[in-house]
Amino acid sequence: METIIKVSDLVKTYKVQRGKKGLKGAIKNLFSREYEEVKAVDAINLEINKGEMVGYIGPNGAGKSTTIKMLTGVLQPTSGSVRVNGLDPFRDRIKNAFNIGVVFGQRNQLLWDISVQESFDLFKDIYEIPEDLYQRNLEIFDEMIGLDDIMDIQVRKLSLGMKMKANIVASLLHDPEVVFLDEPTIGLDVMVKHSIRRFLKQVNQEKNTTVILTTHDMDDIEELCDRIIIIDQGNILYDGNLIGLKDEFITNSRLEVELKEAVSIVELFNDEFKINKRKEGLAWEIIFPNRYKPAAIITKIMEKAEVVDVSIEEMSLEQMIKQLYEDKSLGSDN
Numbered sequence: 001m002e003t004i005i006k007v008s009d010l011v012k013t014y015k016v017q018r019g020k021k022g023l024k025g026a027i028k029n030l031f032s033r034e035y036e037e038v039k040a041v042d043a044i045n046l047e048i049n050k051g052e053m054v055g056y057i058g059p060n061g062a063g064k065s066t067t068i069k070m071l072t073g074v075l076q077p078t079s080g081s082v083r084v085n086g087l088d089p090f091r092d093r094i095k096n097a098f099n100i101g102v103v104f105g106q107r108n109q110l111l112w113d114i115s116v117q118e119s120f121d122l123f124k125d126i127y128e129i130p131e132d133l134y135q136r137n138l139e140i141f142d143e144m145i146g147l148d149d150i151m152d153i154q155v156r157k158l159s160l161g162m163k164m165k166a167n168i169v170a171s172l173l174h175d176p177e178v179v180f181l182d183e184p185t186i187g188l189d190v191m192v193k194h195s196i197r198r199f200l201k202q203v204n205q206e207k208n209t210t211v212i213l214t215t216h217d218m219d220d221i222e223e224l225c226d227r228i229i230i231i232d233q234g235n236i237l238y239d240g241n242l243i244g245l246k247d248e249f250i251t252n253s254r255l256e257v258e259l260k261e262a263v264s265i266v267e268l269f270n271d272e273f274k275i276n277k278r279k280e281g282l283a284w285e286i287i288f289p290n291r292y293k294p295a296a297i298i299t300k301i302m303e304k305a306e307v308v309d310v311s312i313e314e315m316s317l318e319q320m321i322k323q324l325y326e327d328k329s330l331g332s333d334n
């Protein structure tokens with residue numbers, strides 16, 4: 001299979017100014033500036049094949065946008081390397097732009113005051129799309145999702161769903177190898193979500209376009225993505241298919257114990273157990289295969305520490321991902 005995106009040890013660190021508060025602080029800030037580093041993407045590795053449809057998901061602030069910005073050449077990596085279709089997206093920004101399509105969330109990329117048709121024509125000029133390819137693509141996309149209702153309308157007058165449709169179609173007119181979509185169905189009603197998903201699937205299948213999408217909508221993932229990559233705090237927590245994720249987590253249970261004193265329980269368990277530290281060792285999260293009995297686990301812990309509280313939960317996919325988003329439970333130890 002042909003690799004289209006290769007990311008190696010990719011890091012992005014932002015320097016954020018740490019301001020002192022209050023009037024005194026404000027005066028001090030004038031003279032000395034203290035900077036703090038935020039590692040938004042922390043040495044990630046990825047390989048994506050041509051034609052894959054990948055969901056890139058994670059909680060707010062996980063590092064999704066930062067990754068996408070490096071893949072699209074908007075941001076320069078702090079270290080590591082990115083190749084998209086053989087190009088360095090930042091250094092070869094212009095060339096790269098011809099290979100990719102981008103739809104960033106609800107940010108409209110079409111001009112407000114002209115019609116969709118005129119906007120598309122503009123894209124045709126910018127991307128130097130040959131007339132026959134342009135016409136053919138308009139026909140194909142019209143067949144797939146219907147363009148009649150938007151073509152003559154001024155962009156500012158489009159509904160949210162129509163605007164999303166217009167932006168996605170615009171991003172695909174030059175037959176990009178890869179398209180990056182940030183929350184392509186956010187805020188849309190069920191019917192429109194459905195038609196956008198069906199459209200993306202068709203484009204992916206018929207044109208073999210690689211699709212990378214970020215979303216908070218689990219239905220986008222279930223319906224569209226062969227592969228999901230979960231990122232949190234700049235690290236990849238999971239990279240695989242949905243079935244694998246379900247297998248891994250639905251066959252597992254989750255237990256949380258609170259201890260009277262901070263004691264490590266890690267060494268009590270073998271590596272089938274995922275043990276995550278909470279509250280500096282006063283609480284622990286234990287993710288374990290269902291064949292183990294929670295009572296036996298708790299008994300084991302009680303031999304070492306005084307347990308003050310216990311909660312047990314079987315996780316569904318939805319809960320698991322929610323959990324992952326809420327308290328960064330998986331694979332992190334803080």
Ligand SMILES: Nc1ncnc2c1ncn2[C@@H]1O[C@H](COP(=O)(O)OP(=O)(O)OP(=O)(O)O)[C@@H](O)[C@H]1O
Nearest residue numbers: 014016038040058059060061062063064065066067
């Ligand atoms: N321009 C910036 N300057 C400083 N810090 C930034 C900047 N952009 C992002 N960050 C920080 O980097 C981290 C990752 O942010 P990023 O926007 O990539 O996350 P995200 O997963 O896209 O989140 P969301 O789902 O909210 O869009 C966060 O801690 C964020 O505060």
